[in-house]
Amino acid sequence: MNVPxxxxxxxxxxxxxxxxWTRWGLxxxxxxxxxxxxxxxxxxxxxxxxxxxxxxxxEEQFVRGDGPGGQATNKTNNCVVLKHIPSGIVVxxxxxxxxxxxxKIAREILQEKVDLFYKxxxxxxxxxxxxxxxxxxxxxxxxxxxxxxxKLFKEMQQLDKE
Amino acid sequence: xxxxxxxxLRKLLSLPPQCVPGRGTPRKGxxxxxxxxxxxxxxxxxxxxxxxxxxxxxxxxxFETNGIPEAQExxxxxxxxxxxxxxxxxxxxxxxxxxxxALQQEQIQQLSYKRLQRMPVQYVLGEWDFQDLTLxxxxxxxxxxxxxxxxxxxVVEEEFxxxxxxxxxxxxxxxxxxxxxxxCGSGAIALSLLCKLPQxxxxxxxxEEAAVDLTRENAHRLxxxxxxxxxxxxxxxxxxxxxxxxxxxxxIVSNPPYVFHxxxxxxxxxxxxxxxxxxxxxxxxxxxxxxxxxxLAPSLLKVSGSVFLEVDPRHPNMVEQWLQAHPELLxxxxxxxxxxxxxxxxxxxxKQSS
Numbered sequence: 279m280n281v282p283x284x285x286x287x288x289x290x291x292x293x294x295x296x297x298x299w300t301r302w303g304l305x306x307x308x309x310x311x312x313x314x315x316x317x318x319x320x321x322x323x324x325x326x327x328x329x330x331x332x333x334x335x336x337e338e339q340f341v342r343g344d345g346p347g348g349q350a351t352n353k354t355n356n357c358v359v360l361k362h363i364p365s366g367i368v369v370x371x372x373x374x375x376x377x378x379x380x381x382k383i384a385r386e387i388l389q390e391k392v393d394l395f396y397k398x399x400x401x402x403x404x405x406x407x408x409x410x411x412x413x414x415x416x417x418x419x420x421x422x423x424x425x426x427x428x429k430l431f432k433e434m435q436q437l438d439k440e
Numbered sequence: 441x442x443x444x445x446x447x448x449l450r451k452l453l454s455l456p457p458q459c460v461p462g463r464g465t466p467r468k469g470x471x472x473x474x475x476x477x478x479x480x481x482x483x484x485x486x487x488x489x490x491x492x493x494x495x496x497x498x499x500x501x502x503f504e505t506n507g508i509p510e511a512q513e514x515x516x517x518x519x520x521x522x523x524x525x526x527x528x529x530x531x532x533x534x535x536x537x538x539x540x541x542a543l544q545q546e547q548i549q550q551l552s553y554k555r556l557q558r559m560p561v562q563y564v565l566g567e568w569d570f571q572d573l574t575l576x577x578x579x580x581x582x583x584x585x586x587x588x589x590x591x592x593x594x595v596v597e598e599e600f601x602x603x604x605x606x607x608x609x610x611x612x613x614x615x616x617x618x619x620x621x622x623x624c625g626s627g628a629i630a631l632s633l634l635c636k637l638p639q640x641x642x643x644x645x646x647x648e649e650a651a652v653d654l655t656r657e658n659a660h661r662l663x664x665x666x667x668x669x670x671x672x673x674x675x676x677x678x679x680x681x682x683x684x685x686x687x688x689x690x691x692i693v694s695n696p697p698y699v700f701h702x703x704x705x706x707x708x709x710x711x712x713x714x715x716x717x718x719x720x721x722x723x724x725x726x727x728x729x730x731x732x733x734x735x736l737a738p739s740l741l742k743v744s745g746s747v748f749l750e751v752d753p754r755h756p757n758m759v760e761q762w763l764q765a766h767p768e769l770l771x772x773x774x775x776x777x778x779x780x781x782x783x784x785x786x787x788x789x790x791k792q793s794s
Contacts, residue, residue, distance in 0.1 A: 338780075340780060340781065342586075342780075342781050346703070346752065346753070347587060347779065347781055347783060348585060348587050348750065348753075348779070348783075348785060349582075349585060349695070349697070349698060349719075349720050350707060350711075350720075351708070352560055352562075352583055352585070352708065352710055352711050352715075353510060354510060354513050354514070354560075354561045354562070355510060355513045356586055371529075372528070372529040373527060373529055373530050374526055374530070375526050375568060375569035376569045376570060376586075376589065377586035377589060377780065378589040378593070379571070379572070381780075
């Protein structure tokens with residue numbers, strides 16, 4: 279995930295307050311065939327070199343309730359709350375209407391945040407953000423310069439006329 | 441197909457009065473009188489102007505006042521939908537603070553009126569997502585549940601595993617199974633499998649014409665109609681011959697009705713009033729259709745072919761015992777997989793060689 283992902287979790291952090299859900303479906307994520315390929319793929323994502331996170335270090339929560347689940351329920355809340363136990367970082371994801379996709383995206387965002395947490399300025403996530411910020415500032419500076427140059431030119435034209 | 445429109449039946453089950461399918465607008469009074477009050481309180485963008493956030497709060501309050509479950513979620517999905525987004529969280533800051541047009545507010549109101557009648561959000565919006573797909577939804581065709589996404593992943597995993605185990609090195613084996621889905625509903629499982637296994641073909645069947653039509657519509661929208669055969673057929677009245685049009689089958693997959701009959705009455709109004717109850721009711725022990733599928737499977741499957749089922753958490757032991765009591769079927773329970781809530785939910789059954 280590229281830099282916009284970083285701004286995403288600033289947005290997500292806003293959402294990590296105590297939720298007003300009535301019931302939680304707490305579940306310690308088990309290592310499963312489904313998750314391992316997911317994390318391996320995330321490692322090489324967008325040429326960012328990120329720390330691997332193991333499913334065993336994660337705690338996932340869903341708003342599914344204590345009921346029977348499956349066919350017997352039709353709840354639409356597919357929000358995923360994912361916690362990285364060693365660092366305490368929590369990510370809340372409700373980007374899509376698919377639970378599976380939200381779980382995947384939550385892991386991608388969490389991996390970036392964990393990488394940032396442990397590596398700080400050495401993190402590729404941090405470096406990418408810095409590079410993008412620098413680009414933006416350059417653009418602004420150049421635009422400002424152009425505007426001033428135009429202003430000056432206009433003023434000089436006025437003086438010539440007089 | 442059974443839908444709970446018979447007034448006596450509904451009274452028996454003490455269903456809420458709002459739940460009247462087919463009715464246009466709700467009664468005036470209790471629902472609409474808080475409107476003026478909330479409107480004045482909720483306009484953060486200026487007098488008379490409401491942002492997406494304002495409107496979500498407004499309808500959330502209306503839903504809460506009227507005892508509609510998932511008041512906040514319902515409101516968020518409806519507003520996001522009208523703004524062209526999937527979820528509220530996916531809306532950018534600009535969309536959240538821009539005043540909504542009168543047309544948008546009108547659209548939100550129309551959809552919210554339906555929700556006020558306990559119509560499931562998926563039917564209100566007329567669509568829902570399943571894995572990477574957006575599918576059309578229409579009552580009374582069964583709405584795919586989030587658990588079932590994992591059922592699809594299990595089938596895909598198994599197919600890739602089989603290729604890895606294959607002794608063939610070149611050309612690199614790619615899964616190209618023939619899959620039979622029993623009870624296809626909206627087509628969620630069938631179409632997801634076709635997308636994840638690009639070389640696969642699917643025979644999808646359902647006993648309800650509405651389901652067959654909806655699956656066909658979704659298949660066309662996703663341009664998958666060439667690789668799927670959709671059959672209007674009841675598995676209880678099926679012979680193997682009708683289903684072997686592409687030869688012996690690699691995988692049978694199903695999310696069959698598995699609710700215990702005695703549990704049906706305690707389902708939410710959203711389900712009882714709008715979804716096809718035959719897609720849910722599995723009989724006294726919830727096993728009626730499961731047994732039918734397993735009895736038919738040996739005549740359909742290749743050797744080492746698999747059956748993947750979604751079931752009630754009480755079923756794994758019951759199915760194991762039943763299979764042991766019917767050794768002539770040559771089916772063994774190979775694995776039980778849990779859903780995301782940790783409940784035993786998926787069965788992987790395999791056909792042995794004789």
